[in-house]
Amino acid sequence: MAVLLGTALIAGQPDMAAARGAPESFADLAEQISPAVVNITTSAVVAASTEDGPMVPEGSPFEDFFKDFQNPNGEPEAHRSEALGSGFVISEDGYIVTNNHVIEGADEIQVEFFSGEKLDAKLVGTDPKTDIALLKVDSDTPLPFVKFGNSDLMRTGDWVVAMGNPLGQGFSVSAGIVSARNRALSGTYDDYLQTDAAINRGNSGGPLFNMDGQVVGVNTAILSPNGGSIGIGFSMASNVVSKVVDQLKQYGETRRGWLGVRIQDVTPDVAEAMGLADAMGALVTDVPDGPAKDAGMLSGDVITSFNGSEIKDVRDLTRRVADAPIGEGVQVVVLREGKSETLSVTLGRREEAEAVPAAAKPEAVEKEAEVLGLTLAPVTEEMRDQLKLPVGTEGLVVSKVDPVSEAFTKGMRQGDVITEAGQQAITSISDLNKRIEEAKEAGRKSILLLVRRDGDPRFVALSLS
Incomplete structure (x- = not known):
């Protein structure tokens, strides 16, 4: 083990954890851990590119010469490519962890141990989302491993x-x-x-x-x-x-929990527009068919707690949901219209849900009126077909965004569809103007818009001044 030179406590703060001093040497630690660390060599057949080789003008008398020189048959040839990486043994029976990108596409994987011994490895499973892969080797003797x-x-x-x-x-x-x-x-x-x-x-x-x-x-x-x-x-x-x-x-694969909502962070301007005290939690922008919808969750809910843990932001919620057990009920606390509600949600499996295809991309439409730096037009039956929107979609289509407006700065673009303003459905320009006046009368500095793009919703808070 590395030598511990001493510990120190900051005066007046006795509850702080002791801090380790700089080690005199890392040699003892390196000697302890090195037998469990491995080098990984992978190989795979790579298709040849027709663009490889010398560049000559089309029609040049040298063109055929170079083709014949590279390959007598005139066809590009595949070749075997090797890559190197590292890994470490986590069990005496030969399980090894490495990165997915180290072994991705490989048809042969060889592991070299610190002792010089080499063993062929088989792939157990991969997780591209965290770039982790698990390998397995067969050894006649127990292998040194780390925890x-x-x-x-x-x-x-x-x-x-x-x-x-x-x-x-x-x-x-x-x-x-x-x-x-x-x-x-x-x-x-x-x-x-x-x-x-x-x-x-x-x-x-x-x-x-x-x-x-x-x-x-x-x-x-x-x-x-x-x-x-x-x-x-x-x-x-x-x-x-x-x-x-x-x-x-x-x-042999990952099995992550799935809540079935689209979410975004609660930014300070969104919190102000919703009348929230703190910019915390995960704001629900859409609730498609799935576990959350079955449990009664609604667009506009702010998830503040999941399975007993406070939720800080989208990243926090995403990780906690992924780690939660599939098929079991969890308690989810949401803030809805200023009041807390507790929902019981039975989680699904994310990998299965991600197989659902994305919605078609909307196209540009004609303008009708300008509000908040946006040129808007109500969705009509013809526009639904033109924009490939779901049947029954209502709201305002953005045909133009003023490039110097706040709306442009916050990412709004041509083809976006506004379906709610002030957390109420809108179908016309007058609806939007009415929601703006109501927000002003309530003392709000901004209004919250629910915007859909490519089938994905998000909330955008625009200033009213």
Whole structure:
């Protein structure tokens, strides 16, 4: 284990956790964990590109020459491509965790252990949403392995160690600190630890360890202008990874909970428009057929609590729903018209729900009147067909957005359909103007619009001044 130089408490704050000093050396820790870290080599057949090779003018006498030189038959040839990555053993019977992008598309996967032994691995399952893959090797002897730690206990400034196969150079250790927590890149379930421990190409899928030799992250991505480490690396938090791995091991796939709502964050302007005290929770923009609709949830509800836990924002709710058990009832607290209501929702499975195709994209329409920087026209029967809107859709279609208006700044565009204003249905320009006057009379500084685009709804708060 790494040497602990000492602990310190800040004077006057006896309840703060003890802080570890800088280790004298990481050698003991590296020796302890290295037998469970592996290098991964994958190979796959890649179709040849017809654009490969020298470029010559069309019709040139050299054109046929180069084609024949590349391939006597004149046809592009496929070739085998190899890729490198890292991983780590999580059980003595040979389960190995790595990144999905390390093994994606591979038809052969080979694992090299610190001892030099090489074994062929089979793919158990993958989760592209968190970029995690689970492999399995068969070994005649029990394999050394490492355990997951609790990533939620990691603090900004804690020491961490990364290990893997950077740039294909073989087993390598780098050390640093947790630079930040709860980072999101582009995925729905992102929860990354940011670290300045050197992570390079080939480190993907390798472990990030705490000072107790527990895995607190899976090294996944770097932020770099040149492809090399500049001290900004991202490791998927172990508390996310361990749940995914358990499902992949049990089912060969993920099984996430599904609430069946479209949601958005409650921003300060939306909170003001709705008369909310705090900009917290997840605002429901649409409730299609599914578990939430069956439980009585409505568009405009603000979800403040899920299964006993307070909801801070959309990301918080999404992760909690995903981790909740499928087919079991959970208590969901919503704020509706200033009052709290508790609904019992039996969750479905997200993977099955995502198979539903998206709605068609609306097209532009003729203008009729301008309000709040928007040129609007009521939806007619002809427009429903033209815009490919669902039968019975009512509201106002946006045919133009003033580029210097607040509406444009907040993302409203031609083809959007406004179906509600002030959380009431509208079918005409006069309806919208009436809702605006009511909001002004109530002392509101903005009005909340429910806007649909490509079948997806969202709330937009526009200023009335």
